[in-house]
Amino acid sequence: MTSDHEAAAVPAEQQAREAEITREVLDSFRDCTDPRLRQVMRSLVHHLHAFIRDVRLTEDEWSKGIEFLTRTGHITDDRRQEFILLSDVLGASMQTVAVNNQAHGDATEATVFGPFFVEHSPEIAAGEDIASGAAGEPCWVEGAVTDSTGKPVPAARVEVWQADGDGFYDTQYGDDRTAARAHLFTGADGGYRFWGLAPTPYPIPHDGPVGNLLEASGRSPLRASHLHFMVSAPGLRTLVTHIFVSGDELLPRDAVFGVKKSLIKEFQRQPEGTPTPDGRDLDGQVWSQVRFDIVLAPDRA
Numbered sequence: 019m020t021s022d023h024e025a026a027a028v029p030a031e032q033q034a035r036e037a038e039i040t041r042e043v044l045d046s047f048r049d050c051t052d053p054r055l056r057q058v059m060r061s062l063v064h065h066l067h068a069f070i071r072d073v074r075l076t077e078d079e080w081s082k083g084i085e086f087l088t089r090t091g092h093i094t095d096d097r098r099q100e101f102i103l104l105s106d107v108l109g110a111s112m113q114t115v116a117v118n119n120q121a122h123g124d125a126t127e128a129t130v131f132g133p134f135f136v137e138h139s140p141e142i143a144a145g146e147d148i149a150s151g152a153a154g155e156p157c158w159v160e161g162a163v164t165d166s167t168g169k170p171v172p173a174a175r176v177e178v179w180q181a182d183g184d185g186f187y188d189t190q191y192g193d194d195r196t197a198a199r200a201h202l203f204t205g206a207d208g209g210y211r212f213w214g215l216a217p218t219p220y221p222i223p224h225d226g227p228v229g230n231l232l233e234a235s236g237r238s239p240l241r242a243s244h245l246h247f248m249v250s251a252p253g254l255r256t257l258v259t260h261i262f263v264s265g266d267e268l269l270p271r272d273a274v275f276g277v278k279k280s281l282i283k284e285f286q287r288q289p290e291g292t293p294t295p296d297g298r299d300l301d302g303q304v305w306s307q308v309r310f311d312i313v314l315a316p317d318r319a
């Protein structure tokens with residue numbers, strides 16, 4: 019690994035003292051009867067001590083770190099999870115997604131779940147609109163779900179959710195509206211289609227300690243425009259992912275590192291008055307369309 023600082027010249031005697039502390043803590047897990055807990059804790063201690071020694075952490079910095087974590091805890095409640103947000107902006111969420119969704123043939127890549135999924139979304143029939151009054155430009159979304167042998171997956175559950183044209187999820191309005199989210203099932207040919215909204219960029223919650231950290235680091239809280247999917251079917255690995263908009267300037271600096279090249283899609287904007295795929299009359303509104311074919315890995319891949 020390359021560090022940002024010049025390697026500090028630490029005298030051998032000092033290095034030995036520091037290594038002795040690490041060894042003592044690692045040894046303290048010797049009687050742990052849960053082998054997985056022992057492995058995780060020993061590795062955590064190993065890397066944590068290496069980090070402290072690598073940056074030559076000052077006592078003042080240690081205090082600031084504790085204070086930051088304390089603020090992160092205080093702002094967390096049933097509706098706001100600042101620790102997950104911290105994991106997201108450190109790329110720890112995406113790294114965990116990667117480790118747990120091993121590449122399998124051409125199976126669609128997974129990405130971060132995010133805090134805006136809601137259980138029990140309304141069910142829609144194929145071709146219906148998920149907007150439920152949410153503002154935004156209509157977007158026709160279609161595709162097919164197959165397994166990794168190319169076989170169509172009928173009756174797969176496709177959950178979709180997204181921010182509206184103003185960059186807010188329904189849950190952020192503080193009333194009990196349900197909008198821009200729904201689920202539907204694939205047909206006998208594995209196909210699905212619905213009207214959604216053209217995705218817009220929006221910031222992750224940034225009025226707390228994680229926002230302070232982003233600001234101090236010169237990082238933006240914005241996420242690249244996207245549309246969330248969760249696709250599940252018996253015997254196949256549940257896929258949590260999004261699709262992103264080709265050409266979006268935020269693609270290379272998504273605040274939570276969720277963008278994967280394979281998930282960037284062409285959203286084709288249609289000129290005003292272009293007939294819609296299902297004959298829907300949009301009253302002269304501009305609309306767009308995108309195709310997203312989804313490949314599910316086997317359950318135990």
Ligand code: BEZ
Binds near residue numbers: 106132223241
């Ligand atoms: C989201 O896409 O909705 C999201 C993901 C991670 C953190 C915040 C928001």
Ligand code: FE
Binds near residue numbers: 180181
């Ligand atoms: Fe999102």
